[in-house]
Amino acid sequence: MKKITLNVNGQQHVVAVDPETPLLFVLSDELGLRGPRFGCGMAQCGACTVIMRGQVVRSCVMPVSAVGQDEVTTLEGLGTPEKPHPIQQAFIEEGAAQCGFCLSGVILTAKAVLDTKPDASDQEIRDALGGILCRCFTHTRMLRAIRKYAEAIRA
Amino acid sequence: MTQSRREFLKSCGALIVSFSAGSLRVLSAQSQGQFGTHPSHIDPEKLDSWLAVGADGIITAYTGKCDFGQGIFTAQSQLVAEELCVPIDRVKLIQCDTSVCPDQGTTSGSQSTPTNFNSESLALAAATAREALLGLAAVKLGERVEQLTVADGIITSNMGRYVRYEELIGNKHFNVLLSATAKRRSSRDWTVLGKPIPSLDRTALMTGQFEFVHHVRIPGMLHGRVVRPPEMGATVVHVDEQSVRSVPGLVKVVVRKNFIGVVAETQYQAALAARKLAVQWNPGPELPSHNSFFDHLRKQPSHDVLSVDSRDIEAQLAAASHVIRAIYTYPYQMHGSVGASCAVAEVKPESATVWSATQSVYPTRSIVAKLLNMPVDTVRVIYVRGSGCYGLNGADAVSFDAAILSQAVGRPVRLQFSRQDEMMWENFGSACVVEHRAGMARDGSIVVWDREDWVASLGNRPGYDIPGNVITGMLLGYEAELPEPRSAKAPGGKFRNQSNTVPSYFAGCVAGGCGGGGTIRSERALTHTVRSPFFTGPLRSPLRIQNTFANECFIDELCAHAKADPVAFRLQHLQNSRVIGVLKAAADAASWQARPSPMANFSRAQTVSGRGIACVAYEGDNGYAALVAEVDVDLQTGTVRPKRFIIALDCGPVSNPDGLRNQTEGGILQGMSRALVEEVTWDNRRVTSVDWETYKSLHLDSEMPTVETVFVTPADRPATGAGETAITVTPAAIGNAIFDATSARLRDLPFTPERVKAALLADRGARA
Numbered sequence: 001m002k003k004i005t006l007n008v009n010g011q012q013h014v015v016a017v018d019p020e021t022p023l024l025f026v027l028s029d030e031l032g033l034r035g036p037r038f039g040c041g042m043a044q045c046g047a048c049t050v051i052m053r054g055q056v057v058r059s060c061v062m063p064v065s066a067v068g069q070d071e072v073t074t075l076e077g078l079g080t081p082e083k084p085h086p087i088q089q090a091f092i093e094e095g096a097a098q099c100g101f102c103l104s105g106v107i108l109t110a111k112a113v114l115d116t117k118p119d120a121s122d123q124e125i126r127d128a129l130g131g132i133l134c135r136c137f138t139h140t141r142m143l144r145a146i147r148k149y150a151e152a153i154r155a
Numbered sequence: 156m157t158q159s160r161r162e163f164l165k166s167c168g169a170l171i172v173s174f175s176a177g178s179l180r181v182l183s184a185q186s187q188g189q190f191g192t193h194p195s196h197i198d199p200e201k202l203d204s205w206l207a208v209g210a211d212g213i214i215t216a217y218t219g220k221c222d223f224g225q226g227i228f229t230a231q232s233q234l235v236a237e238e239l240c241v242p243i244d245r246v247k248l249i250q251c252d253t254s255v256c257p258d259q260g261t262t263s264g265s266q267s268t269p270t271n272f273n274s275e276s277l278a279l280a281a282a283t284a285r286e287a288l289l290g291l292a293a294v295k296l297g298e299r300v301e302q303l304t305v306a307d308g309i310i311t312s313n314m315g316r317y318v319r320y321e322e323l324i325g326n327k328h329f330n331v332l333l334s335a336t337a338k339r340r341s342s343r344d345w346t347v348l349g350k351p352i353p354s355l356d357r358t359a360l361m362t363g364q365f366e367f368v369h370h371v372r373i374p375g376m377l378h379g380r381v382v383r384p385p386e387m388g389a390t391v392v393h394v395d396e397q398s399v400r401s402v403p404g405l406v407k408v409v410v411r412k413n414f415i416g417v418v419a420e421t422q423y424q425a426a427l428a429a430r431k432l433a434v435q436w437n438p439g440p441e442l443p444s445h446n447s448f449f450d451h452l453r454k455q456p457s458h459d460v461l462s463v464d465s466r467d468i469e470a471q472l473a474a475a476s477h478v479i480r481a482i483y484t485y486p487y488q489m490h491g492s493v494g495a496s497c498a499v500a501e502v503k504p505e506s507a508t509v510w511s512a513t514q515s516v517y518p519t520r521s522i523v524a525k526l527l528n529m530p531v532d533t534v535r536v537i538y539v540r541g542s543g544c545y546g547l548n549g550a551d552a553v554s555f556d557a558a559i560l561s562q563a564v565g566r567p568v569r570l571q572f573s574r575q576d577e578m579m580w581e582n583f584g585s586a587c588v589v590e591h592r593a594g595m596a597r598d599g600s601i602v603v604w605d606r607e608d609w610v611a612s613l614g615n616r617p618g619y620d621i622p623g624n625v626i627t628g629m630l631l632g633y634e635a636e637l638p639e640p641r642s643a644k645a646p647g648g649k650f651r652n653q654s655n656t657v658p659s660y661f662a663g664c665v666a667g668g669c670g671g672g673g674t675i676r677s678e679r680a681l682t683h684t685v686r687s688p689f690f691t692g693p694l695r696s697p698l699r700i701q702n703t704f705a706n707e708c709f710i711d712e713l714c715a716h717a718k719a720d721p722v723a724f725r726l727q728h729l730q731n732s733r734v735i736g737v738l739k740a741a742a743d744a745a746s747w748q749a750r751p752s753p754m755a756n757f758s759r760a761q762t763v764s765g766r767g768i769a770c771v772a773y774e775g776d777n778g779y780a781a782l783v784a785e786v787d788v789d790l791q792t793g794t795v796r797p798k799r800f801i802i803a804l805d806c807g808p809v810s811n812p813d814g815l816r817n818q819t820e821g822g823i824l825q826g827m828s829r830a831l832v833e834e835v836t837w838d839n840r841r842v843t844s845v846d847w848e849t850y851k852s853l854h855l856d857s858e859m860p861t862v863e864t865v866f867v868t869p870a871d872r873p874a875t876g877a878g879e880t881a882i883t884v885t886p887a888a889i890g891n892a893i894f895d896a897t898s899a900r901l902r903d904l905p906f907t908p909e910r911v912k913a914a915l916l917a918d919r920g921a922r923a
Contacts, residue, residue: 001403018403021423029378029422034370035363039493039542040574041426044847047493075363088361095353095813098821099224099543100360101367101494106855129855133847135493136224136543137824139859141817 004064008033009077019065023057024048026064027074035075035104039133046105046132050074056105056112075104078111087111087149094145098136105132110146118153125150196532199257202287202329205280206235210325212308214239214246214284218277219259220267221251222356223512224543225878226814227267229354233810234272237348238281238340239288239320240305243355251516251538261515261616263546263693265777265876272810272874274339282337284329291323342808351813368539371499371510373567377406378422379560380429382415383576383626386841387688388439391415398433408432409563414630416560418568426573441839442688449484449588452609457683459643462657463650463665464679471603471677475594481712482590483705484903487583487611487835489850490694494542495577496549500557501567506533511554512541519551521619523558526631545825547582547616547625547692555627575845580626582692583835586611589705594677599717601728603677604661608705610698611687612638626690638684652775654698655883656680658706659772660728672731672772689835689842695825696879699773700886704830704904707769707887711752712900720749721768721891731772733779733805736867738770740803741781744865752891753898762787764798765896769887771880778880779805779867782823784888785860788896790915793908795893797827797860800885805867806877812866819881820862826885827860828853834905898922 006013008031015030022041027033027050036059039047043058050059051073059072079085084092087107097103106129113120113128120128125146134142197204197217207215216235222228228248236243249255251262259270271277285305292310293300295318302313311317342349359365384390394415396408404420405428417428443451472478499510500523507529513519516536524531541550549572557570587610594603614624614635622628623635650663650670657663661678663671671678696703714724722742729735741747745766754765765788770781785799800823809815832851835844844850890901899914 017421018423021421025422028370029372032370032372033363034366037367037369037494037542038497038571039495040846041495042574042846044574045493075361077363079362081358081362081364084358084362091361092353092357095357095817097224097354097357097360098226098817099493099540100356100365101492101542103360104363107361126856126858132855133493133852134855135491135545135825135852137821137828137853138817139824139853139855139857140820140862142855143859 002065006064006067006072007069008072009074017064019063021064022060023050023062023064023067023072024059027059027072033074033076035077037101037104039102044131045102046109047102049105049108051108051112054112054115056109075107078107086152090145090149090152091142094141094148096138096141096145098138102132102134106134106142110149114150114153118150120150122147197255197257199276200332202280202283202331202333204257205277206284208320208324210321212245212319212321212325214241215249216246216277216281217249217256218271219251219257220262220271221514221538223262223514223540225818226354226811227262228356229352230810230814231271231277232355233348233350233352234278235281237345238278238285239308240285241308243347243352245308253516253520253536258517261518263514265773265879268806268810268874268876269777278339279333279337282339283331283334286334286337287329287331288320288323292318295323348810349808350811352811354814366539367494368499368510368512368541369494369497369571371539371569373499373501376499376567376569377418377420377564378425379416379418379557379568379570380425380573381556381570381576382417382429382432382434383580384413384436384439386439389436392435392437395433399428399431402428402431407564409560411559412630412632414559414627416556418560418564422571429573438840442837442841444839445837448586452586452588452611452685455685456640457609457685458638458641460682461643461646462652462680462682463646463661463663463671464681465664465677467677468603468605468679472592472594472605475602476597477595477716478592479595479713479716480590480592481709481902482588483708485587485701485704486904487586487689488694488829488833489578489583489835489844490545490548490581491578491850491852492542492544492548495572495574496541496553497569497571498550498554498557499567499569500554500561502527502558502561506535507558508535508537509554509558510537510539512539512544512550513554514544515551515616518617518619519554522555522617522622525620526555526622527558527562545695546697547694549577549581551617552580552625552627555622555625578845578850579842580690582614582625582690584694585687585691585698585701587698587701589702591705591709593709593713595713595716599719601660601675601713604658604675605679606658607681607683608656608702609683609685612684612691613687614690615692624692635690637686643681655702655706655771655774656682656698658710659731659734659770660710660725670775672734673728674730675728696883699771699879699883700826700829703769703771703883704886704890707771707884708890708900708902711767711891711894715752715894718751721752722747723749725770733869734770734772736869737779737781737803737805740865740867741768741783741801744803744863745783745801747783752895754895761791762789763896765892765894767888767891767893767895769884769891771883773876773880773883776875778875778877780880780884782881782884782888784885784892786889786892786896788893788911790897793911793915795831795889795906795911796858797889799861799863800888801863801865802881803865803867804877804880805869806880807872807874808868809866810874815866815877816864818878819864822878822881823862823885824859826882827889830886830889830904830906832905832907
């Protein structure tokens, strides 16, 4: 057990855990966050996605000790039900979910790519989503919501 | 969803529940159902079992049909709001909690809508409640019921006097039975039902607030993992507990027969212990070769059922002008939920609570009671949504496992499967072989069609008393449901087509009555169910998708032989008006050009395009769909790229058009993934599809076609299921489009580039 300080969604937390613990388990079990979820534990599906330094990270394979001072943003860190982030708003408007389990990967990956490159082409956005799995196959609505957000930030 | 879910579970009067998982415990077995209904004994004949009006005017409704992403939570809320004439935000729906909800079995088989949206169960309860409230208002206001109108939860007389629901009955029992004569509001008058109301879980989902079963936390909760055998049929020789002594936080290694689990303080420690635990296993039996599996299947002893048999097949085939024969194969496929299954159980000596994503809370309660050796009414199962399941994924097994671990350690346990636990041991969708023989007349019409299929089967949903139907039960020594070899009896009773074994074009004549959808009277459909080496169970459109793939591709072969247009040829052999309706609607919407397949002039380009159609009467009478697929095929690489799908869907009155479109789009694209890439693989010892590298699914970077959905809604028909109809026709429509584009017929799913190339070669060879 080791005391580790984490910056998550704008708040500092101190947790006492085995430093090898995957970040995902700390986020969900120690901090009670619901955005990142366990899908595969092998970085193959994206359900555990968080953002660090503007990049998407698979929190299921990142040891918590490797996070350091970097701010971690989870799906709930983007916006609230009362004030959703514009990309969340686009997903709400398009009804781009069925079970919704995969949404951290979908929304955060799209946000990260568009934050880095607001004029990313559809192909570039799709390529970025390569490791993301939605088994309900809400693909068309999700891509529509992402396009809507992309258009809004370009405007 | 936190807030709203908390409120959903806050019922009126006697029952005040708040949904922090912790406080739910307090209720446990002593808790009362709505207004004192005996817990776990909720009489579906009583209105109070379904519905309660609070002092605040909130209508709390209790349903046994739960939402796992298909939108039934929103649709049922709309239904209650519609029948009670209140805005939807005044309805609080509580789904699938064995302490307070009626037992509606399993949420499956496209049965939620037919059950709860027509003239029984929840719909009848809501209509009964409205009429009961009108009756009470008539007394209170001293008016006749006919002089009263209802809006917004207020009943008004034509004299202008009014009374609110809550003033009539707030926090009190109705004390009436469901009225079989209670009248549903006409779909013509609907203001809430039938409207594209955004799904109620949307904002919570998008903002990461939604509570999945994976998020349930109980004070004092430990974490578990299971240690599954390396292969089917392996048995424990020795568990070396010393091997995990160094794992910090380890609480217990639990061994019951061949069931092994570990419990630790944290999830990480549990995962570590599961990985480190050294277990010596006796090997299971060798598996039949994957490569020759379908031949193997056809040689096994089987349980045989004739759906229909006109007993003139051989004579008619002998007399036919031309006989066509083809064999189709369909592989094992997975539910492959994106989230590995999870459950939380708290087992005490006197009671047990399980938070579960099962589709079957009451059956799960019975099985948990059996496995824990506890009286069934001391067990409570509370549904909390998991990752989308599409049928019997790991949700039931993980619930049983969690309960066993919790009982063993005497503390609450959260159990999370690993990806491999989920994929190796779920109940796969059955592998099938279908062999067709059809005889054509000189005029190109079909005179005789014989169809024989072999279905691999082992286990199923556990139901109320067959734990051995899933892995946990088998490990604990229970037997699975097995196909008992026997020869077929003559078909009797009423014609049924539950599994879409029988093509829509059969007359379906059994015992003097003809219940099929078509005109072919020389007909036979014989099914051989064979023991599967792996567990099988319902996977979205179970056997319906396998059968429809084979049936709808084969009719296309007959049609090509007759050089007829695929729509016209189908119409020529159909008499079911609703199948005809969707077929015409889909063809219209797709601007279908009447011509035979394949396309007459092949371009010399590397990529060729084609269109295909397929239709179905789902389960014979539970929803109707016709789908046009437009695909590109790369002749060099063998890659198939669907570009556009146009579907016509008739499921009677639509509860929520947006929800149905979402389900339909998802169904088609999932069907496309199953048609193009999905297949469970194994070597001679074990399943080798254990993660997303070894079981393919179309990820979000896949090129996605457009999907256009047309609803066909004939007047005054009951509502049917709709969640499985679209996927059912997808593989066949794609296969037929590939044939149209290339003249190569793909008879083995999935349509991998290798198979497409092989079919192209074979086709060229045949025509050379």
